[in-house]
Amino acid sequence: MTQIELRGVEKFFGAVQVIKDLNLHIDHNEFIVLLGQSGCGKTTTLRAIAGLETIDQGDILIDGKPVQHMKASDRDIAFVFQSFALYPHMSVFENIAFPLKATRKSSSEVDSEVRSVAETLRITHLLGHRPSALSGGDMQRVAIGRALVRRPKALLMDEPIGALDAKLREEMRAEIKRLHMKQGSTTIYVTHDQVEAMSLADRIVIMHEGVLQQIGSPAEVYAYPANLFVAQFVGSPVMNVAPASVSSEGGTARVTVEGAQQGFLFPAELLGRLDGLKAANGSLALGIRPEGIIVRHEAQDGFLPVDAQLIEPLGAYDIVDLKVGSQTLRARTRSGFVAHAGARVFARLDPAQAHFFDTRSGNSLGVRL
Numbered sequence: 543m544t545q546i547e548l549r550g551v552e553k554f555f556g557a558v559q560v561i562k563d564l565n566l567h568i569d570h571n572e573f574i575v576l577l578g579q580s581g582c583g584k585t586t587t588l589r590a591i592a593g594l595e596t597i598d599q600g601d602i603l604i605d606g607k608p609v610q611h612m613k614a615s616d617r618d619i620a621f622v623f624q625s626f627a628l629y630p631h632m633s634v635f636e637n638i639a640f641p642l643k644a645t646r647k648s649s650s651e652v653d654s655e656v657r658s659v660a661e662t663l664r665i666t667h668l669l670g671h672r673p674s675a676l677s678g679g680d681m682q683r684v685a686i687g688r689a690l691v692r693r694p695k696a697l698l699m700d701e702p703i704g705a706l707d708a709k710l711r712e713e714m715r716a717e718i719k720r721l722h723m724k725q726g727s728t729t730i731y732v733t734h735d736q737v738e739a740m741s742l743a744d745r746i747v748i749m750h751e752g753v754l755q756q757i758g759s760p761a762e763v764y765a766y767p768a769n770l771f772v773a774q775f776v777g778s779p780v781m782n783v784a785p786a787s788v789s790s791e792g793g794t795a796r797v798t799v800e801g802a803q804q805g806f807l808f809p810a811e812l813l814g815r816l817d818g819l820k821a822a823n824g825s826l827a828l829g830i831r832p833e834g835i836i837v838r839h840e841a842q843d844g845f846l847p848v849d850a851q852l853i854e855p856l857g858a859y860d861i862v863d864l865k866v867g868s869q870t871l872r873a874r875t876r877s878g879f880v881a882h883a884g885a886r887v888f889a890r891l892d893p894a895q896a897h898f899f900d901t902r903s904g905n906s907l908g909v910r911l
Contacts, residue, residue, distance in 0.1 A: 545568060546728065549603070551564040560583045562751075564600070570728055571726045573731065574747060575739040576732045577748050578748060583749055619694055619697075621698045626673070626681040628681060630672065630673050631672075633671060633672055634676070637684055638669075638684060638691050639691070659687045662725070690725065695728065701733055702718075737778065739760070744759065745759055746760060768906055769903075770783060770827065779861055779872050782829065786800065788808075793810055795811075799869050800867055802866055811911060812909065826901065827899040832861060832872045832874035836892060837880070839888070845888035847888055848886075849884060851870065853883055855877065857877065860875050860877055896911065
């Protein structure tokens with residue numbers, strides 16, 4: 543059982559605070575992804591857990607034991623860097639075996655452990671090669687094998703596939719997920735790529751400017767973003783967010799995007815729920831993901847006339863930019879549904895997929911219909 547806990551962790555580089563009161567509990571065998579923009583503190587957090595950075599405040603516990611004052615070598619943590627950091631003069635076998643030889647294991651034990659890890663990573667046929675003869679993906683497998691071979695309590699990975707091309711990244715994402723499921727190790731993975739985070743994580747920890755924004759499963763952070771930062775960071779394309787006002791009209795609610803002459807119809811329930819939260823129209827933002835915008839060619843009740851500004855073909859579907867008032871909303875349609883830019887179409891919003899945010903705080907109002 544390997545559990546990792548961070549309690550009130552803070553870290554400064556000079557006068558700059560890069561981690562701000564971070565609290566996080568990671569369960570045994572859990573795959574956690576730290577997600578955020580460059581400079582948000584995610585790599586510093588990972589290095590602090592590994593013992594490669596000291597912290598200024600708080601506690602880091604591994605299996606309930608505080609380790610913040612322990613050396614990295616005493617924490618039984620393995621770290622995989624973005625750079626492969628392999629010894630060029632050593633074979634693959636020797637690179638993977640290096641941590642075991644440092645512990646003075648017998649030759650038979652080393653051989654058995656290395657071949658076991660190589661079989662798991664499917665690189666047994668490469669054991670006699672040197673790193674210069676390997677592809678980028680194979681070099682990363684070797685780096686992971688070197689980390690895994692001594693059976694650490696936890697595996698920490700800092701953007702391990704960021705230097706690979708798109709096809710190799712896709713292959714390695716699947717490989718890392720398969721490896722985690724087979725090994726069952728507690729894993730913390732750092733990335734700025736939300737596709738990696740969504741495809742790999744049991745839970746995603748989203749950070750911004752050193753502050754934890756939201757923790758949840760990929761489905762939770764996508765469907766229920768806690769604030770505007772998460773809404774516009776997770777998802778591809780990101781969630782549409784536009785200033786809006788809500789008014790009552792004929793027993794229904796009308797949500798009008800800034801600059802629009804007409805509004806989208808919503809159930810009257812929305813009015814009561816927003817009034818209960820005392821959300822002022824002047825500080826209200828509507829959020830809707832592209833799949834929550836329904837587009838038709840013909841006028842229908844509840845659909846507003848809009849113009850298509852730009853079409854982005856993505857193979858199985860298109861992303862179409864629609865001009866709504868002074869705002870642009872991106873809709874997802876089937877491939878070729880809108881013939882050309884400038885075409886007049888009709889759109890409505892799916893109330894069940896709409897989000898509402900307080901623009902003053904940035905927080906979600908928690909109103910879902």
